[in-house]
Amino acid sequence: MDGMPPPDNPGAAVDVRPRWLVTPLEAAGPLRFGMTVAEAAAALPAAQQVRRFQADPYHPEVVGIELGFPSAAPALYEYFDEAGRLFCVAADAVHGPRMVLDGMNLTGGDPDELEQWLSELPDAVGGLRFGPRGNPGIEELGLVLRAQASAGDLSTRPVLVGREWADRCVDDYESFIPECEWVGHLWPTPGLADEDKVWPSVRYPASWAGKWSPPF
Template identity: 65%
Template structure:
C-alpha cells in the first residue's frame, strides 16, 4: 500500500461530524452520561479514564478510539456524570465541521481569518485566551494546537451551553487543564513567543501532584 493509499484508508475510518453549537457534535449531545456516549458510538472503544484537571478531581476524562491504542476522541464528564466538553485528536479524531468548514487537523493559519468571519456571520466575538487560544464563547468553541508528525494541526474543543461562559479563558473557564497543556496556538501577532505551556523553566502549581495525561 502506497503512502497515499494508506492516508485515504485512514481518512475513511474517521467519521465526519457536524457541530451543533452549544448542543453537541455528531451523535453526541452535551449532558449525556458515559453509558449514553458509549451507546451513541458503538464502533468506538474506551481506551482509558483519567483525572483531567489537577484542581477538580471529580472531572473525568474518557479517551476513545476506533482502533486499539490509537486515541481519537476525548470526552470530559463532571462529577454529576454529565458530558460537558469534547475534543478531537488532530490526526485520528472525527473530522468536525462547522458552517461547512473542517475544524479537525487543519493548519492553524488557515483558520485564523475564518474565525474572524465566523464571529460576524454566526454571532459572538472572537477572543484569545491568556495562552493565545482563539475561540467564540457564544458558540462554545475553542481551537487548540497539537504537535503531530505532519506539523502543528488544529484540535477543536467544544463545550455545552451551560458551560460556554468564559470557555476561552483557560484560567476561569470550565475546559480542564489537560486541554491547555502542550503546544500553544501559533499567534501571528507575536513571532518571538514561546511555543509550549508550561514553559521549560516554569513550575505550575500542580507540579509533582498531577501529570498531564497526554
C-alpha cells in the same frame, strides 16, 4: 460516517475518520452535551475506551475518557462534570473525528487558516476572542481551537463545550474546560520565544508537577 469522494490520486490514502457535524452548544456528531457516561458510550458503539483519567488537578471530580476509533490510537476525549454529565469534547488533531461546522473541518487543519475563518464569521455568530495563552475561540459557539503537534507541524484540535458550560470558555483560567486541555503547544504567535511555545514552559513549571500529569 459520511462517504468520502475518491482522491484525485488513486494511490493516495483515504481519510476514513468519521465526519461529525457540530451543533454549537448542543452536540458534536452523535454526542449530545449533558449525556451520562453510559449514554455517551451507547452513542459510540464502535469506539474503544483507552482509559479514564483525572482531567483537572484542582477538580478531581472531573472525569476524562480517552477513546480510539477503532484502535487504541487516541482520537477523542470526553469530559464529565461532578454530576456525571458530558460537558466538553475534544478531537485529537491526527486521529480524531472530523468536526465540521458550517462546512469547515475544525480537526487537523492549518491554524492560520482556521483563525482567519473564525475572524470572518458573521457578527451575529459571536465575536472571536483570544485566551490568555493565545488560543482563539468563540464563546457563543462553545468553541476553542488548540494547536497540536502533527507530522512535524501544528494542526488544529477543536475543543467544544455545551451551553451550560460555554461562559468564558475561551479564558484559560476561568473556563470550565479541564486543565489538561490547555497543556501542550500554544497557538502559533509571531515573536513567541521557543521556550514559551509550550505550556507549562521550562521557566514556569506546573504547580502540580510530580502530583498529576495530563494525558497527552
